[in-house]
């Protein structure tokens with residue numbers, strides 16, 4: 001249908017949804033006008049300008065799988081802070097731990113005993129022996145990259161086309177249509193042209209991987225085990241074995257970034273599929289939405305790093321963060337790991353996500369759409385193409401910004417928040433079957449409006 005879609009009609013439908021959005025969000029609009037006088041673009045973060053409405057929804061409060069905006073509209077939240085709130089908003093155990101900790105100190109630059117429990121739990125879940133803390137997954141990735149370059153004394157990083165690992169300078173690189181590496185579109189003021197720091201290849205391309213690594217100048221591959229930021233792209237069978245084999249063969253470290261793929265299960269994709277990374281990074285939902293991230297590494301990495309680190313300069317070596325490992329983040333992380341991101345949560349949420357996916361597939365079949373749905377654990381995503389893309393290049397080519405915007409705004413106007421810029425949905429511990437049914441019905445209505 002995407003090819004035969006009547007674009008004029010789509011534009012008219014979008015305009016009508018914009019009108020509806022304006023009418024039902026007067027207070028958000030007023031706040032946005034006020035915000036524009038003190039915040040660049042009227043938003044706290046640049047990219048928030050890109051939400052589907054012509055101004056962002058201002059939130060009043062959020063709890064569990066739902067939130068309410070300042071105009072009294074309520075929503076089912078399938079975006080969940082793009083995984084930051086995969087725990088649901090304000091999970092009880094995390095909130096209690098935060099309250100208890102806040103009375104006893106927030107940040108000291110000294111360890112509390114709880115941090116050991118967190119280290120032990122991370123060890124148990126992900127299988128790596130040593131851990132360090134950061135506040136964001138971006139920083140966890142940056143610090144792991146530094147360690148890998150220091151140990152290997154190699155200059156380059158390797159990433160996949162259309163990956164996203166946070167605002168890590170080295171990663172803003174893509175392949176053009178001829179397969180030549182170039183700075184990613186809209187890479188804002190890069191410190192260094194990423195072609196000097198980074199090699200970029202397509203996901204699932206083993207031959208390209210071997211060619212890139214064989215020069216023996218790549219310190220580390222930074223990889224999501226399943227790509228999630230240009231839609232969900234699964235690895236081909238055997239791809240991870242080849243990735244590990246080749247990285248070992250050419251003396252290159254492997255970082256697995258589980259920040260989104262923690263949707264697979266309690267130990268992420270790594271534990272579920274027996275991966276053996278040298279480093280593992282993760283942030284976002286670890287502390288129920290309180291800023292916290294970690295990076296873990298092997299005994300070998302730990303020893304190599306220790307033997308090179310000048311402890312006298314450890315505070316000014318480029319790995320840091322005054323507030324990293326603060327008591328509040330640690331308390332929130334401990335409670336979230338112990339009581340929220342549990343085996344039981346995953347069992348329930350994955351089942352509900354299967355139901356969500358079935359709902360979408362039923363509608364796609366009903367209207368004979370050339371669309372598909374891909375799922376990973378409690379995350380799913382629908383695509384405007386009939387087959388799953390194998391890599392970032394193929395995925396990027398399937399993006400239809402106008403249709404995306406319509407599907408999002410249509411949903412938003414009917415009380416559903418999807419993850420922006422693609423059609424992704426996450427299930428929280430408190431998402432219900434009724435929430436999912438509402439989404440399926442709204443999705444059906446949106447499709448019908450396009451076709452009739």
Ligand SMILES: Cc1ncc(COP(=O)(O)O)c(C=O)c1O
Pocket residue numbers: 082136137138139141164165166167224229257258259260283284
């Ligand atoms: C896979 C992955 N890694 C790292 C990050 C960075 O997370 P943060 O923005 O919290 O630093 C993201 C953010 O979307 C991500 O998707």
